[in-house]
Amino acid sequence: MVRKEINQLLAILEVELKNILRERGTVGFSIFFPILISLSTYSVGTGILGKPPSLELWFYQLIGFTILMITIVMSASSAWYIRQGLLSRRLEYIFSAPVNPIIIIASISLTSGILGFGIFLTVGLIGVIVTYGLSNLSNFFISLLILIIALIPILGINLIIAAATIIGKEPEAISQPVSAIVSTTSGLAYPITILPFILKIIGESMPYYYAAYYVRSIIEGYFNILSLGNLPFLFLYLIFGFVIYRYFENNYIRKEGAYGI
């Protein structure tokens, strides 16, 4: 029974990974983007200060922009999956097939997670070697494990985005405000201490801030095990996301169908 479901998950995963590999340009851009933007702001900083700023500061932004890229890829892929599925009637066939929707959603999320992990591995490795040399490489590989755990609650937010796309219909219009709020409040490109109080609270209540914090603190060697205490609460996002998505799926897609959308 379980074996059948694992086979289904692997089959969908294979198809989705092939889809990603077909779009090499997008993958290349996702890797290039954090490096390009962080170097741009570094050059702005050099211009303002009149001398090159510390490489640790560049690394701070590089890690932040990489996690931002992962966030955008993950949230946009959930939204587009629902929209394209509705437009092409693909969801009709998927829901009528003897495949549990959870397996479909899990495999789609897993695919974007693998892509995100690949982006982080490539960009992070370049950043660590340039900034710290080979000395912090072991820390970097440990941070990869923490990143995987920290990305799991983010999947819950992706499910909420997928649910919102069922009603809002426009994937970009749904995922764009999420990306804007996450980018601004999560301390990805700058410390959240400089934000107004209300934005700081929004940032601290979402998993993105913790993903960036855990990764940076492990690589730079100031990680405190007590900070992991927030992690179990972040998993509530996964539960909420799952419940909200199932509600919208059952009450809108399955009842009303893809027609007329």
Added chain:
Amino acid sequence: MEYKFKNFIITKISAELGKGLKIYTRNKVWIISDLISTPFWVIFLFLTLIFYAQYLLNNINVVTSLMWGIFLFIFMNSFMWAGNSIVQSVESGIIDNIILTNTSLTIHLLGRNITGMIDILISGVIALLTSSYIFGATLSISEPILFLFLL
């Protein structure tokens, strides 16, 4: 004859403007999305650019310059998207039908550009207000007529 020709052109322009407005207002979720996103992107751009010299946040001249930089970025961005609309018209097959109706492509682009104008108006004003409210940038324009003319 000349009167009829003018009337004909005005009808076409008003039809294109009507179409542009229809496209913009049809997807209300986009308007809501822009209203929510723009203030956040403005704050993000401000703080990201000034990350290496955060003390400059207290300098009103620097903050005001950054505000107008972001405003011009939105301005240029909207026009670039408007230029891209001709490519979208080709890809979606609209352009063939436009040519068949003997309508000038310039008039067709006008309809698309109205979306850009509304975008500049809404996003630009939000960007200016956000910069002023959050970072204390100065909103006063010493030569408003010249500013509007150059815009």
